[in-house]
Amino acid sequence: xxxxxxxxxxxxxxxxxxxxxxxxxxxxxxxxxxxxxxxxxxxxxxxxxxxxxxxxxxxxxxxxxxxxxxxxxxxxxxxxxxxxxxxxxxxxxxxxxxxxxxxxxxxxxxxxxxxxxxxxxxxxxxxxxxxxxxxxxxxxxxxxxxxxxxxxxxxxxxxxxxxxxxxxxxxxxxxxxxxxxxxxxxxxxxxxxxxxxxxxxxxxxxxxxxxxxxxxxxxxxxxxxxxxxxxxxxxxxxxxxxxxxxxxxxxxxx
Numbered sequence: 001x002x003x004x005x006x007x008x009x010x011x012x013x014x015x016x017x018x019x020x021x022x023x024x025x026x027x028x029x030x031x032x033x034x035x036x037x038x039x040x041x042x043x044x045x046x047x048x049x050x051x052x053x054x055x056x057x058x059x060x061x062x063x064x065x066x067x068x069x070x071x072x073x074x075x076x077x078x079x080x081x082x083x084x085x086x087x088x089x090x091x092x093x094x095x096x097x098x099x100x101x102x103x104x105x106x107x108x109x110x111x112x113x114x115x116x117x118x119x120x121x122x123x124x125x126x127x128x129x130x131x132x133x134x135x136x137x138x139x140x141x142x143x144x145x146x147x148x149x150x151x152x153x154x155x156x157x158x159x160x161x162x163x164x165x166x167x168x169x170x171x172x173x174x175x176x177x178x179x180x181x182x183x184x185x186x187x188x189x190x191x192x193x194x195x196x197x198x199x200x201x202x203x204x205x206x207x208x209x210x211x212x213x214x215x216x217x218x219x220x221x222x223x224x225x226x227x228x229x230x231x232x233x234x235x236x237x238x239x240x241x242x243x244x245x246x247x248x249x250x251x252x253x254x
Contacts, residue, residue: 032166036063037118046114048106050078058102059119067124068253069099072112072159073132076178077103079233086238093242097253103132109155113162121166127253129163130245131156132175135190153193160203171252173245174198176207178233181219181226204248211240 036059039052047055061067071077080086080094080101090101102120136152156174163172176191191207198205214220221227223237 034122035118036122041118042111042114047111048104048108050105051107051111051115054102054104055115055118055120058100058115061100061102062120062123065124066098067100067126068097069094069128069130069249070124070126071099071101071103071130071132072107072116072120073103073130073175074107074134075103075105076134076233077101077130077132078105079103080238084230085233085235086241089235089238089242097249107134109159113159116159116162116166121163126167126170128248129167129170129172130175131159131163131172133177133190133194135177135187136193152190153196156194157197160197164202170202171248172203173248174203174205175241176205176209178224178237179209179212179219180224180232206244208241208244211244 038059039047039055042052042055071080078101080090080103090099102115133156160172160174163170174194174197176194177187179187187209191205191209195205195207197203212220212223222234223240224233225231
């Protein structure tokens with residue numbers, strides 16, 4: 001008896017079904033569990049009072065989902081939402097893109113990692129994480145700057161690994177330390193250590209230091225005022241930050 005041969009379309013369907021069955025049979029890596037731990041469950045002394053106040057709010061925003069861009073960092077990141085600093089820029093440029101700001105004053109390496117493991121990276125699928133770095137003395141890091149840079153970078157590497165584990169689809173923009181005055185060579189050394197963490201595939205390191213200096217090399221106090229008016233970062237800083245973000249938003253969000 002002559003054997004019947006499957007038609008080409010039918011054979012492709014069968015092959016696809018077999019391949020799918022084989023893939024399903026392979027052991028799958030466990031999904032990162034969703035954890036909604038409130039501030040009250042944090043180890044004693046881990047969170048600053050400001051983090052304690054904000055963490056539960058951040059969890060509620062995360063649970064609501066629909067987040068395209070999420071910001072993490074310390075005071076400079078929180079200042080995006082300060083009325084006299086970055087709020088107008090945020091409302092005009094970032095809020096319409098479904099961005100959320102999870103920045104908090106006093107954020108440290110250990111507290112940020114705990115917050116990420118306990119709700120602030122769960123419940124949504126972002127397209128972009130903006131992680132703004134602090135200097136090598138970041139929130140109580142007591143290592144000396146010269147001896148501590150390797151450890152400093154490794155702590156940010158752990159934070160990046162947590163982001164990638166919980167948001168594997170996301171692209172991460174690691175912004176380097178902002179200079180605070182004209183002779184701030186320390187921020188350049190910190191950023192050299194942080195630059196090693198970028199792979200230009202899922203993690204992109206961005207150094208904005210040059211934007212804080214005028215063409216003649218003097219420090220631009222329109223961005224960071226060390227002496228007058230509201231001290232520190234100015235509204236102009238957030239306008240520049242938004243300008244630097246724009247091509248990444250066009251590439252990964254829109």
